[in-house]
Amino acid sequence: MALLCVRGPLKKLAGGEGRHELDGGTVGELLERLEDRHPELRGWILDERGRIRRHINVYVNGDQGEGRTPVGEGDRIDVLPAISGGER
Amino acid sequence: MTELLVGTKKGLFVLEGETGGEFRIATRAFAGEPVDYAVRDTRTGRAFATATNPFYGPKIWFADDPGGEWTQAQGVELPSGGEAALERIWVIAPAEAAGRLYAGGDPGVLFQSDDGGETWELNQALWNHPTRPRWQPGGGGLCLHSIVTWPGQPERLTVAISAAGVWHTEDGGESWRTGNEGLMPRYLPEAGDAQPLALCVHHIERAPRRPDRLFLQFHGGVYRSDDAGRSWEEIGRPLPSDFGFPLAVDPADPDSAFVIPLVADMDRTTPEGRVRVYETRDAGSTWEPRGDGLPSADAYLTVLRLALARRGEGETMELYFGSTTGEVFGSADAGGSWRTLAALLPPVFAVTAA
Numbered sequence: 001m002a003l004l005c006v007r008g009p010l011k012k013l014a015g016g017e018g019r020h021e022l023d024g025g026t027v028g029e030l031l032e033r034l035e036d037r038h039p040e041l042r043g044w045i046l047d048e049r050g051r052i053r054r055h056i057n058v059y060v061n062g063d064q065g066e067g068r069t070p071v072g073e074g075d076r077i078d079v080l081p082a083i084s085g086g087e088r
Numbered sequence: 089m090t091e092l093l094v095g096t097k098k099g100l101f102v103l104e105g106e107t108g109g110e111f112r113i114a115t116r117a118f119a120g121e122p123v124d125y126a127v128r129d130t131r132t133g134r135a136f137a138t139a140t141n142p143f144y145g146p147k148i149w150f151a152d153d154p155g156g157e158w159t160q161a162q163g164v165e166l167p168s169g170g171e172a173a174l175e176r177i178w179v180i181a182p183a184e185a186a187g188r189l190y191a192g193g194d195p196g197v198l199f200q201s202d203d204g205g206e207t208w209e210l211n212q213a214l215w216n217h218p219t220r221p222r223w224q225p226g227g228g229g230l231c232l233h234s235i236v237t238w239p240g241q242p243e244r245l246t247v248a249i250s251a252a253g254v255w256h257t258e259d260g261g262e263s264w265r266t267g268n269e270g271l272m273p274r275y276l277p278e279a280g281d282a283q284p285l286a287l288c289v290h291h292i293e294r295a296p297r298r299p300d301r302l303f304l305q306f307h308g309g310v311y312r313s314d315d316a317g318r319s320w321e322e323i324g325r326p327l328p329s330d331f332g333f334p335l336a337v338d339p340a341d342p343d344s345a346f347v348i349p350l351v352a353d354m355d356r357t358t359p360e361g362r363v364r365v366y367e368t369r370d371a372g373s374t375w376e377p378r379g380d381g382l383p384s385a386d387a388y389l390t391v392l393r394l395a396l397a398r399r400g401e402g403e404t405m406e407l408y409f410g411s412t413t414g415e416v417f418g419s420a421d422a423g424g425s426w427r428t429l430a431a432l433l434p435p436v437f438a439v440t441a442a
Contacts, residue, residue: 009144040160044144047173048166055143081143 002075004030010079013040027058027077028067045079057082090399091442092408093135093154094416095123098434100137102154107406108420111429115155125394126154128442129182129189129205136161136205138177138191146176148191150205163208164191164199166215179394179438180205181235184242192232196223196249200261211261214247224286226250226307233393234292238299246292246302246317253287254304254317267313270320274308275353291335291393292317298342303372305335305347305393312345312372323372328359334396338405338422343371346378346423348391348409357388365407365423381426382417389413392437399441410436 001021011018015038022037024030028050035041047053051067058065059078071077092103092111100123105111117123118139124146126137135154140146149158166174175194182189183200191199191208198211223230231250238244243260246267254267271287288307295301300316308331310324324330329349338344345368350356358364364379383389389411399406405422414433419426 043147043165047145048168048170049173050169051173053143053145 001073002030002071002077004034004077004079006034006079008081010041010044013044014038025070026067027060027065027069027071028052030071030077031067031079055082055084056080090406091128092397092416092418092429093126093128093137093438093440093442094410094430094433094436095126095137095394095438096410096414096434096436097122099123100126100139100154101430101433103416103430105429107404111416111418113430117151117154117158118149123437124176125179125438125440127180127182127440130442131182131186132204134205136180136189138180138193140176146174146193148177148180148205148208159206161201161206161208163201163210166197166210175229176231178231178233179235181237183245184237184240188242190235190245192235192247194229194231195225196220196230196232196252198232198235198247198261213257213262214255214264217264219252219285222285223249223252226288234289236292236294236302238294239296241299246294248289248292248304250290251286251288251307253285254289254292256317267317268320269318270313270322271304271306271311272309272322273306290333293335293337293345295337295342295344296339301342301371303335303337303345305332307331307353310335310345310347310372321372323368326373326375327366331356332391333393334391334409336396336398336407338398338401340401340405341369344369345372346396346407347375348396350390356390358391361386361388363387363389363417365409365419365426367423378419378423379426380424381419381428389415394438395436397439397441406441408439408441410439412436 004020022030022033094101099119100117102115103111104114121139128135148161151158177193180191189201199208201208234248236246290305302313304311311320336346363382364377366375396409407419410416412435416430418429
């Protein structure tokens with residue numbers, strides 16, 4: 001199990017919970033599992049292509065990752081809005 | 089009372105006021121988010137807003153009270169697993185059929201809802217059109233920005249895409265054909281493709297009392313069609329500039345159209361520092377400036393394609409428009425006189441009136 005942490009509107013859409021223990025081999029798989037568990041999140045983190053949206057950052061144990069970054073037992077994944085998203 | 093839904097770079101502003109009088113900001117929603125368009129479906133009273141959150145992507149929202157809770161509509165997405173993602177919803181339009189609405193967006197997509205806007209489905213025929221690989225995005229993306237219904241005939245619809253031209257369906261969206269004859273793109277070589285698709289239409293409106301007549305603001309050129317959009321005749325030559333974005337019509341007068349000229353594509357500001365709406369009442373043979381009460385000097389405004397709205401018709405028709413410098417102007421006498429309704433908003437993307 002890995003721990004996936006969300007905040008702000010993502011937390012609200014994830015049943016009001018900011019911390020989610022999930023199974024999966026990559027960050028992308030964890031995010032898909034989170035969507036399965038909370039369908040209201042569909043389209044908010046991953047787009048239709050299954051890619052993490054451009055202005056969302058993911059960190060694995062504090063290091064920046066991406067959808068294909070491997071994750072393992074006890075890892076912590078943080079999903080955060082990127083400062084680059086403030087351009088518009 | 090008139091309600092204006094003003095979509096801006098930093099949220100939705102609801103302006104309320106007595107027709108012809110002062111307006112006030114009654115509500116701000118989606119604070120900080122770009123609200124590309126908002127409209128109230130006068131058939132049901134339900135308000136819709138489309139916001140492209142820079143982090144979380146484009147969504148359609150609806151609410152009965154814009155000052156209350158907004159609910160996210162479902163199904164506003166492209167097919168999963170493909171190579172494209174929805175970039176933005178540009179416009180939402182109530183349809184002729186009860187409970188039906190359309191939404192247009194980037195990349196050149198049309199959505200339809202048949203349950204009052206709660207759930208939406210992608211129009212597959214347009215999405216899978218064999219010419220799609222030849223469609224080219226304009227400066228604002230590959231945007232489907234104009235949705236024009238045909239009064240009393242719900243199966244007939246016209247849409248415009250920048251830059252993929254004008255498209256018509258007469259079978260409720262099962263099939264689509266182009267309607268671009270006569271459009272002259274000055275930005276393409278004259279000796280090029282005999283029927284180019286890279287046509288940067290900026291806006292289309294239909295004359296509802298004579299539905300085979302449409303007016304079109306092009307990327308350089310104003311046009312009229314009298315054959316339901318099959319072919320187009322240029323009518324913008326008398327204008328100080330035939331470049332611009334929005335266009336409106338007076339439903340009571342099929343010979344009427346209103347445009348807001350900008351200098352040119354390389355200088356998208358009001359000509360000579362004066363803000364003027366130009367009106368034709370003879371189907372484009374002549375145009376008259378309407379600027380009484382609008383800034384007449386040192387005013388270099390940009391008005392985007394969905395930032396001009398109309399309410400009512402005839403001599404008391406209301407017109408409203410907003411600028412990317414945050415002003416909203418209004419007229420309660422069909423453009424005869426104007427007043428400033430708001431002056432310090434974020435850049436205005438879209439204005440609708442109800």
